[in-house]
Amino acid sequence: MTYLLRRLATFPLVLLGVSILVFVAIRMVPGDSITAMLGTEAGLLTPAQRDSLAAYFGIDQPWFVQYWRWIGGILHGNFGISVTYGRPVLDVILERFPLTLELAVLSMIIALLVGMPAGIYAATHNEKLSDLGVRVAAMIGQSTPSFVLGLLIIYTLSAGFGVLPAMGEFAPLWQDPLRNLSQLILPAITLGFAFAASVTRIARSAMLDVLSDDYVRTARSKGASARSVIWRHALPNALIPVVTLSGIEFGYLLGGAVIVEQIYALPGLGRMVLDAILQRDYALVQGTVLFIAFNFMIVNLLVDLAYVALDPRIRLGEQ
Amino acid sequence: MVRHLTRTLLSGITLAAMLGIATVSTQAATLHMAWSQDATGLDPHKQTAFSSLRLLELIYEPLVRVDASLQIIPAIATSWEFSKDGKELTFKLDPKAKFQDGAAVTSADVKASFERILDEKTGAAARANFLSIASIDTPDAATVVFHLSQPDVPILTAMSDVNAAIVPAAEIKAGSIGTKTVGSGPFKLDKWDPNAKEVLSANKNWAGGATGVDGIEISVLPDEAAILAAMRTKQIDFALLNDPLVATLVPKEANLQLNRVPVLAYNVLQLNPSRKPMTELKVRQAISCAIDRQEVLDTAALGEGKVTGPLTIPAFATDPSQLFCYKRDVEKAKKLMAEAGFADGFSATVIGATGEPPTAAAEAQVIQSQLAEIGVKLDIKMMELNVYVDAWLKGDFDMAIALNGGRADPYTMYNRYWTKAGNLQKVANYIDDTLDSQMQQGRAETDPAKRKAIFAAFEKHLAEMSPWIWLYTSYSYTAQQKNIARFVPTPTGTLFSLSKVTIKQ
Numbered sequence: 001m002t003y004l005l006r007r008l009a010t011f012p013l014v015l016l017g018v019s020i021l022v023f024v025a026i027r028m029v030p031g032d033s034i035t036a037m038l039g040t041e042a043g044l045l046t047p048a049q050r051d052s053l054a055a056y057f058g059i060d061q062p063w064f065v066q067y068w069r070w071i072g073g074i075l076h077g078n079f080g081i082s083v084t085y086g087r088p089v090l091d092v093i094l095e096r097f098p099l100t101l102e103l104a105v106l107s108m109i110i111a112l113l114v115g116m117p118a119g120i121y122a123a124t125h126n127e128k129l130s131d132l133g134v135r136v137a138a139m140i141g142q143s144t145p146s147f148v149l150g151l152l153i154i155y156t157l158s159a160g161f162g163v164l165p166a167m168g169e170f171a172p173l174w175q176d177p178l179r180n181l182s183q184l185i186l187p188a189i190t191l192g193f194a195f196a197a198s199v200t201r202i203a204r205s206a207m208l209d210v211l212s213d214d215y216v217r218t219a220r221s222k223g224a225s226a227r228s229v230i231w232r233h234a235l236p237n238a239l240i241p242v243v244t245l246s247g248i249e250f251g252y253l254l255g256g257a258v259i260v261e262q263i264y265a266l267p268g269l270g271r272m273v274l275d276a277i278l279q280r281d282y283a284l285v286q287g288t289v290l291f292i293a294f295n296f297m298i299v300n301l302l303v304d305l306a307y308v309a310l311d312p313r314i315r316l317g318e319q
Numbered sequence: 320m321v322r323h324l325t326r327t328l329l330s331g332i333t334l335a336a337m338l339g340i341a342t343v344s345t346q347a348a349t350l351h352m353a354w355s356q357d358a359t360g361l362d363p364h365k366q367t368a369f370s371s372l373r374l375l376e377l378i379y380e381p382l383v384r385v386d387a388s389l390q391i392i393p394a395i396a397t398s399w400e401f402s403k404d405g406k407e408l409t410f411k412l413d414p415k416a417k418f419q420d421g422a423a424v425t426s427a428d429v430k431a432s433f434e435r436i437l438d439e440k441t442g443a444a445a446r447a448n449f450l451s452i453a454s455i456d457t458p459d460a461a462t463v464v465f466h467l468s469q470p471d472v473p474i475l476t477a478m479s480d481v482n483a484a485i486v487p488a489a490e491i492k493a494g495s496i497g498t499k500t501v502g503s504g505p506f507k508l509d510k511w512d513p514n515a516k517e518v519l520s521a522n523k524n525w526a527g528g529a530t531g532v533d534g535i536e537i538s539v540l541p542d543e544a545a546i547l548a549a550m551r552t553k554q555i556d557f558a559l560l561n562d563p564l565v566a567t568l569v570p571k572e573a574n575l576q577l578n579r580v581p582v583l584a585y586n587v588l589q590l591n592p593s594r595k596p597m598t599e600l601k602v603r604q605a606i607s608c609a610i611d612r613q614e615v616l617d618t619a620a621l622g623e624g625k626v627t628g629p630l631t632i633p634a635f636a637t638d639p640s641q642l643f644c645y646k647r648d649v650e651k652a653k654k655l656m657a658e659a660g661f662a663d664g665f666s667a668t669v670i671g672a673t674g675e676p677p678t679a680a681a682e683a684q685v686i687q688s689q690l691a692e693i694g695v696k697l698d699i700k701m702m703e704l705n706v707y708v709d710a711w712l713k714g715d716f717d718m719a720i721a722l723n724g725g726r727a728d729p730y731t732m733y734n735r736y737w738t739k740a741g742n743l744q745k746v747a748n749y750i751d752d753t754l755d756s757q758m759q760q761g762r763a764e765t766d767p768a769k770r771k772a773i774f775a776a777f778e779k780h781l782a783e784m785s786p787w788i789w790l791y792t793s794y795s796y797t798a799q800q801k802n803i804a805r806f807v808p809t810p811t812g813t814l815f816s817l818s819k820v821t822i823k824q
């Protein structure tokens with residue numbers, strides 16, 4: 001409990017650091033909201049016109065004043081207004097987040113359903129032909145860029161079969177579950193493919209480690225069946241690296257899968273933040289990055305807590 | 320073979336069922352459209368992005384518009400007339416013209432719209448085109464008189480742009496332009512989800528008559544290969560394409576039709592004549608002679624376009640082969656370099672925007688290899704668009720690969736660069752008395768034949784001075800299902816004819 005409170009107490013400090021980083025980083029990039037909106041036509045503006053637009057976009061004040069205003073707003077629950085959407089930043093983020101969360105969960109399920117059995121299978125058939133096959137497949141999975149796989153899937157389906165999931169408008173899960181699943185399954189497979197490969201490799205090596213431990217040998221010598229040795233004795237301990245990997249990967253996915261969202265035209269967080277950067281929608285970029293950082297911290301905390309559940313020997317917060 | 324086909328068919332049906340996909344066309348009355356870049360805002364006086372203009376011209380109307388042959392035709396105004404001294408321009412408004420809220424479009428709305436554009440607080444980039452307006456009179460509700468400080472023939476063409484759209488005076492007063500869209504155009508905007516979707520419905524009050532479809536749904540699909548895939552499966556009826564690589568695949572699809580038309584925008588290698596050694600006329604001319612424009616076009620854009628001089632407007636364009644060094648001459652280029660004192664060449668950096676245009680990097684590479692033959696070592700620096708624009712506006716480059724927009728009138732197109740008072744002189748970094756005087760003559764001249772001669776001389780002189788190396792104009796591409804009729808592609812890229820498009824059952 002103390003550990004949990006201590007971890008939660010660090011959250012504001014980390015978020016403050018992230019807020020400064022993102023605020024400074026986005027402003028260090030050349031160009032601003034005015035050139036993003038007008039492109040080269042911005043050169044036709046008179047100084048008075050430029051000043052007027054700068055005031056409209058909220059970039060007319062010095063950096064520290066802008067930062068102070070923004071942070072002050074956040075403390076009052078106001079993340080600012082997105083100039084692209086003309087709406088509160090938090091509303092826009094929360095509208096996009098369910099898709100990103102669902103996509104992350106689905107690809108995680110696919111990755112674990114494929115990667116765990118494959119890894120265990122390879123470990124229990126160590127150095128055999130089937131192990132080699134799994135390792136080669138995992139290597140291919142890890143080294144295939146998601147845009148290649150995504151485009152291949154889209155091309156094969158549209159050119160070969162004349163079908164494709166509906167693109168452009170997203171149907172939320174609670175409104176139309178079937179359509180929702182049809183829209184997300186291919187992106188989830190695309191994302192889950194590489195993730196499954198990583199899980200396979202980690203699960204295999206963790207399993208190999210555990211299988212050579214003394215307690216596994218003891219279990220075997222006591223006459224435990226091969227199935228029982230693997231599933232009851234070895235697997236729980238082999239899960240810890242998999243949980244670590246999954247936690248990190250899941251945290252990344254909650255930040256949005258930019259490329260996959262782009263290819264499948266999914267209006268998720270990743271695509272939104274990319275567009276916001278290109279359009280120099282400062283409030284939206286800053287708000288979204290803070291939101292992503294917060295999610296990442298929560299996921300990390302949950303992963304740490306999961307260690308305790310998996311291995312009672314681990315005591316969090318003890319020196 | 321039959322078994323294979325049956326198996327493929329069955330797999331397709333199974334997949335379709337699994338994915339819950341409709342394989343047949345959607346409602347006939349709604350046009351499903353896609354583009355890869357969305358509008359960036361809804362204020363017609365402020366937006367300059369290509370997609371914003373294409374969306375807004377379906378919602379708002381200017382006083383006049385240009386047709387496919389770039390002739391001025393009526394929009395809100397039914398007729399117009401310049402006074403004999405060219406300093407007064409009078410418009411008669413269409414009595415049937417109404418805003419989407421049912422209110423009539425009056426001369427007061429026209430006056431308020433132009434006053435808004437001219438107000439520096441608005442931040443309208445198009446203001447620069449209307450600085451000759453001294454005052455606006457509204458003798459009655461259907462008549463508007465623009466009093467000009469000097470004869471300004473191109474102002475009429477500038478008024479055909481959606482950046483000069485007429486918006487309701489009441490909405491200007493309420494400060495709601497850009498958040499509320501009330502135009503007098505063929506469609507109403509029902510929903511805009513930025514970077515995802517736009518939903519438009521037919522404006523029953525439109526003075527232009529009934530639209531061909533009940534509405535248009537625009538999806539933003541950032542990857543153009545995915546747009547083509549969605550068209551194959553008939554999810555999308557009509558699409559805007561930028562990438563020639565994708566566009567050239569369209570004719571291979573039996574159900575699809577590619578519309579392509581040469582555009583006014585031009586691909587150019589901008590030299591910076593304020594930086595050594597481009598300050599030397601002979602160096603600039605040597606670069607012009609060393610570049611094979613046709614090869615740049617063929618390699619970077621698959622030959623999709625045509626080599627051009629500075630004037631891309633069909634009514635003004637001259638035969639580019641008659642312009643200075645449009646036939647590659649490496650020996651002449653080397654001689655000019657030697658005369659300028661750069662027989663051993665020099666090093667320079669060329670900047671380009673990633674993906675804008677999609678051919679930018681390839682153009683830079685071809686030019687790099689061509690200029691290497693005269694000893695010019697080019698370092699290519701590709702940048703994100705906004706970073707590029709920032710450097711471009713500051714004139715912070717040796718050379719720049721650019722795709723610059725065209726206009727239907729040469730004065731409006733080039734006064735920003737090639738006049739002494741041009742707003743983008745700091746980007747062009749070159750002006751001489753001849754260019755400035757030719758532009759001023761072209762602005763005031765009302766006789767079309769004389770204007771053409773003035774601008775032909777302007778083009779010849781510009782090509783000879785070689786501050787920039789004009790390369791080629793490409794095509795604007797739209798792809799459509801073959802059951803879509805009555806779309807008319809134009810050199811300005813406007814999608815206005817979607818107002819009359821029909822979908823055959």
